[in-house]
Amino acid sequence: MTAEERMTSPPPFAAMADEQRLYLSRGHQEALARMRLVIEGQGLGVLTGEVGSGKSTLIRRLSSELDHLLYTNVYICLSGLRPKDFYAELLGHLGETAPYSLTGARRLWQERSESFLTEGAKQWVVWVDEGQEMTDEMLQELRFAQLRQVDARARFALILAGQPELRRTLRLKRHEAIAQRVTLSYHLTGLTREETGAYIRAQNGVGEERVLFADSAVAIIHSASQGLPRVVNHLCRQALYEIAGTQRQVVEEGDIQRILADQERQRGTAAG
Secondary structure (H helix, E strand, O other): OOHHHHHHOOOOOOOOOOHHHOOOOHHHHHHHHHHHHHHHOOOEEEEEEOOOOOHHHHHHHHHHHOOOOOEEEEEEOOOOOOHHHHHHHHHHOOOOOOOOOHHHHHHHHHHHHHHHHOOOOOEEEEEEOOHHHOOHHHHHHHHHHHEOOOOOOEOOEEEEEEOHHHHHHHOOHHHHHHHOOEEEEEEEOOOOHHHHHHHHHHHOOOOOOOOEEOHHHHHHHHHHHOOOHHHHHHHHHHHHHHHOOOOOOEEOHHHHHHHHHHHHHHHOOOOO
16 A cells, blocks of 8 residues: 555544445345346345444445436434435425425325426436435335335335344234335344454555554454444554553454453443
């Protein structure tokens, strides 16, 4: 890595790593493949996973891969998303201001969205993040917002991303109508032990100045993090701080144990 690349590249284990250090596990690759199929078929996809499992990374990755001459990405992340807010976001991308009433916003959307189906128009991909916080009313509204009433053709591809609660909510009887429209879904789990090691190496960058992680240290990181990339990042950043200013170039098992013990003390859960 050149000096210029080091200056412009995010530090190791940053929250948003650059493309050169992006690591995709088998689970992430499978999730990408399924969501691509959803987009191609203008369907409804559901992507779930624990906090820190990499859902946002996948959304950024997939949306950046789409040809912006052919696709329009609409990203929505609002706590307790309600139909009026949803239509306001969609209409805003059309340069329209949503009417005050839900009925008016819905009607304006139905009128303006007909242009999506004209030949040569860009295909929309709507991403709804933190989907576990959507209201029941919003979930019921999704099928009306996405589909034309005349021929049931989809106006856009819709991908809902959220924590595991979203999956449980969609299993409820009252949401059966929207659950039946799900084209494909995927639940992200933590990285395996081998994937955690590969992830750390990818995030750690390349070059003679990088710090190495002993296999025993990686094993503890995997166990403590349950393979969740965000937690792995945090532990590895702490490890780099731990040996900063020393002549050491390897993070050892003891370094990670001290970090975990300190975390327990900070939480007040360590045995006295």
